[in-house]
Amino acid sequence: MTVNWLKKYSKNSLFLNIFHNIQVVISLIFLLPIICLADSSIPDTKIEHAILKVFKNQAVMGEQLSDLPIWPVFQHSELVGYAFQSIDFVDLRGFAGKPINMLIGFDPNGVFQGVQVLEQHEPMFSHDLPGAMQRFVNQYETLVVTDRVLINNGYKTKPKKQDKTGPIHFDGISKATISLAVINKTVFSSALHVARSKLQAYKQQYITIAKPNLYEPKNWEELLKENLIRKWTITQERVEGRTGLYLNEFEDPDLNLSDPTADLNLYYGYLNTPMIGRNLLGDDGFEQLMGQLKPGEHAIGVISEGFYNYLNNHKFVPETKAENIYLEQQDLLISMTAINIDRPRSMLGKNSIASEKNLHIFKVPHQAGLMPNNPMSLILDMSLALPNGKHIKVRFKNEYNLPNELFETINLEQSLETRALWVEIWQSRISEIIILSLGLILLTLAFSQQQYLSKKIKLFHQFRWAFLFFTLFFIGFFAQGQLSVINIYTLLLELSHGFNLEFFLLDPIIFILWVYTAISLILWGRGLFCGWLCPFGALQEMLSWVAKKLKIRQLKIPATTNKKLISVKYIILFILITAAFYSTNLVEKLSEIEPFKTSITFFFIQSWPYVTYALLLLSLGLFIHKFYCRYVCPLGAGLAILGKFRRFEWLNRRSECGTPCQVCRHKCGINAIDQQGQINYNECIQCLECIVIINDDKQCAPAMVAAKKSARKNKIAVVQLSTPVSEKFAMDAIPD
Numbered sequence: 001m002t003v004n005w006l007k008k009y010s011k012n013s014l015f016l017n018i019f020h021n022i023q024v025v026i027s028l029i030f031l032l033p034i035i036c037l038a039d040s041s042i043p044d045t046k047i048e049h050a051i052l053k054v055f056k057n058q059a060v061m062g063e064q065l066s067d068l069p070i071w072p073v074f075q076h077s078e079l080v081g082y083a084f085q086s087i088d089f090v091d092l093r094g095f096a097g098k099p100i101n102m103l104i105g106f107d108p109n110g111v112f113q114g115v116q117v118l119e120q121h122e123p124m125f126s127h128d129l130p131g132a133m134q135r136f137v138n139q140y141e142t143l144v145v146t147d148r149v150l151i152n153n154g155y156k157t158k159p160k161k162q163d164k165t166g167p168i169h170f171d172g173i174s175k176a177t178i179s180l181a182v183i184n185k186t187v188f189s190s191a192l193h194v195a196r197s198k199l200q201a202y203k204q205q206y207i208t209i210a211k212p213n214l215y216e217p218k219n220w221e222e223l224l225k226e227n228l229i230r231k232w233t234i235t236q237e238r239v240e241g242r243t244g245l246y247l248n249e250f251e252d253p254d255l256n257l258s259d260p261t262a263d264l265n266l267y268y269g270y271l272n273t274p275m276i277g278r279n280l281l282g283d284d285g286f287e288q289l290m291g292q293l294k295p296g297e298h299a300i301g302v303i304s305e306g307f308y309n310y311l312n313n314h315k316f317v318p319e320t321k322a323e324n325i326y327l328e329q330q331d332l333l334i335s336m337t338a339i340n341i342d343r344p345r346s347m348l349g350k351n352s353i354a355s356e357k358n359l360h361i362f363k364v365p366h367q368a369g370l371m372p373n374n375p376m377s378l379i380l381d382m383s384l385a386l387p388n389g390k391h392i393k394v395r396f397k398n399e400y401n402l403p404n405e406l407f408e409t410i411n412l413e414q415s416l417e418t419r420a421l422w423v424e425i426w427q428s429r430i431s432e433i434i435i436l437s438l439g440l441i442l443l444t445l446a447f448s449q450q451q452y453l454s455k456k457i458k459l460f461h462q463f464r465w466a467f468l469f470f471t472l473f474f475i476g477f478f479a480q481g482q483l484s485v486i487n488i489y490t491l492l493l494e495l496s497h498g499f500n501l502e503f504f505l506l507d508p509i510i511f512i513l514w515v516y517t518a519i520s521l522i523l524w525g526r527g528l529f530c531g532w533l534c535p536f537g538a539l540q541e542m543l544s545w546v547a548k549k550l551k552i553r554q555l556k557i558p559a560t561t562n563k564k565l566i567s568v569k570y571i572i573l574f575i576l577i578t579a580a581f582y583s584t585n586l587v588e589k590l591s592e593i594e595p596f597k598t599s600i601t602f603f604f605i606q607s608w609p610y611v612t613y614a615l616l617l618l619s620l621g622l623f624i625h626k627f628y629c630r631y632v633c634p635l636g637a638g639l640a641i642l643g644k645f646r647r648f649e650w651l652n653r654r655s656e657c658g659t660p661c662q663v664c665r666h667k668c669g670i671n672a673i674d675q676q677g678q679i680n681y682n683e684c685i686q687c688l689e690c691i692v693i694i695n696d697d698k699q700c701a702p703a704m705v706a707a708k709k710s711a712r713k714n715k716i717a718v719v720q721l722s723t724p725v726s727e728k729f730a731m732d733a734i735p736d
């Protein structure tokens with residue numbers, strides 16, 4: 001019934017006129033809101049609300065600073081942190097070509113208090129995923145601005161176990177890896193920028209680090225002799241002198257007085273330098289330790305033996321602050337945090353003093369500002385318990401000075417610099433990049449051999465279907481390589497404020513596909529992409545095949561109607577591009593005209609209006625071959641416009657094509673061949689079916705005639721060859 005209705009009305013001239021005027025109506029419907037809506041800046045109340053949320057409603061927002069757009073935040077007149085908008089410090093654009101603006105707050109130690117999303121236009125986070133981005137950024141709370149975060153892919157790998165000393169693993173969101181990578185970079189880059197300008201510990205431009213390659217093997221005695229490892233002895237008498245009590249008057253579990261002559265010996269050293277760390281921990285242990293330290297962090301190893309256990313109650317709890325052992329430098333007390341590494345056997349031997357049970361490792365955070373080439377002291381606070389439960393505290397201090405030759409000074413910027421974001425993303429998706437590249441090479445080879453392939457009809461059809469499956473399942477569903485009209489206007493926006501290649505490199509699959517499509521556009525027009533590389537196009541083609549198998553009647557749209565309907569997609573494209581320059585919010589909504597996100601990105605797991613719309617388009621494709629591609633797709637329209645500059649029109653034609661033969665025209669599913677037999681390259685999807693026909697003497701009428709003629713000729717020649725000479729002369733004498 002639907003078929004008949006469409007057929008009837010598609011021939012009706014009134015219907016055609018109405019449809020023609022739809023162009024104008026659509027323009028008005030879409031352009032009016034464009035004129036009315038414009039992007040606005042974030043209102044102050046929204047910022048204040050976000051700041052209070054970040055600081056848990058327990059703080060008061062101060063006046064914005066005059067030198068930088070940063071708000072100090074107070075609690076009972078005491079400074080408890082700073083808040084700022086990321087957009088004021090970092091201009092990293094997201095998938096939609098616009099920055100993701102966040103309100104970020106950290107305390108005076110550079111510890112994140114929270115992050116609130118203020119504005120974002122990422123297509124992956126519209127409708128069904130609006131809260132997902134906020135849930136993601138909530139994970140930054142309690143991290144330090146110099147921390148390193150690795151984002152687990154939301155669906156391809158399971159989140160790894162949190163390793164407390166290495167990079168921090170965040171739960172990702174499938175299909176949104178690019179946006180999350182941009183968020184991560186934005187949060188840390190902007191926070192570091194603000195920390196450097198406002199927090200003392202981050203102000204230093206240069207830091208001193210141990211020379212990573214300065215190493216020579218040294219034994220325990222040599223390390224001690226050269227003072228690289230410091231031996232610090234505290235006698236029982238000394239403690240008694242400081243406390244004014246005999247040690248046996250204490251009832252402290254940390255005291256071991258079985259040997260009244262035993263001293264407390266502490267051996268300690270700065271482990272970042274290979275000269276100490278590698279010699280003490282061995283190669284594996286040292287590498288492991290360095291892998292756990294973040295840029296700017298330091299490690300101190302402490303070995304102890306004697307009458308007092310400096311770790312209270314024999315406890316060593318990794319990732320907790322050491323309670324009674326510190327560093328001191330320039331009168332500043334520096335806390336240390338216990339860390340654990342699975343140490344292989346020390347180079348110094350299993351039975352040495354540095355055996356595993358005696359050695360403890362502590363790290364000093366970057367923001368402590370420790371300068372390891374300057375004199376420092378190790379501080380030990382002894383807190384000894386008396387039988388009445390009271391404690392007597394005494395502090396001991398020992399100086400440690402390392403030779404300058406062990407160190408070098410580097411720019412802090414360099415030390416914190418990680419690889420460019422796009423490099424990280426390309427490395428993490430290397431297998432997908434290789435598979436896609438191989439697929440594209442194969443496609444290029446097939447196209448270059450199209451004459452040969454099209455003569456092997458079965459092989460050609462097998463190749464085409466195999467490639468369409470590859471396009472839908474690998475490029476589309478798995479690698480998320482569905483190009484979109486969003487990419488076109490992102491490019492235009494990017495060009496309008498200075499081209500940044502790094503932005504486009506953020507998605508390697510989309511980037512490679514665009515580069516390949518751009519080259520194929522210049523050479524052959526839009527067809528190579530639309531016929532072979534578009535996942536939604538492949539999906540429609542498959543459904544169309546199913547429809548034919550189910551004997552669903554296919555509607556042939558009359559040439560004049562077809563011509564008018566084709567123009568609709570150009571109007572849609574024009575509206576979208578115009579809207580992009582007015583309002584990103586609006587264009588985000590308008591771009592839902594593409595059903596790609598619903599069908600390919602989210603596999604129809606979306607709210608019902610989007611699913612209904614996508615299914616409606618696919619259903620129309622059951623009756624009208626590739627309905628969406630031909631009449632609606634703004635991306636196809638954009639590619640057709642760019643494809644007008646193609647160099648070649650390479651699909652073979654015969655002089656008989658169009659006059660009189662119309663076989664290809666009728667067989668071309670999308671009406672890309674006109675009555676004169678000319679191919680409309682703006683519409684042609686290079687399915688190569690007409691090339692198959694042209695080379696097939698069972699389908700192509702002129703080829704059939706030629707084949708018949710040549711068969712007849714051959715027959716005559718065979719007859720002539722098999723006829724006796726006398727008869728042959730007789731036959732030659734017979735007129736035609």
Ligand code: SF4
Nearest residue numbers: 530534537629633636
């Ligand atoms: S017209 Fe649009 S949907 Fe169709 S194949 Fe081309 S890009 Fe894909």
Ligand code: SF4
Nearest residue numbers: 668684685687688690
């Ligand atoms: S049949 Fe020929 S003209 Fe039609 S879409 Fe395929 S390649 Fe293009």
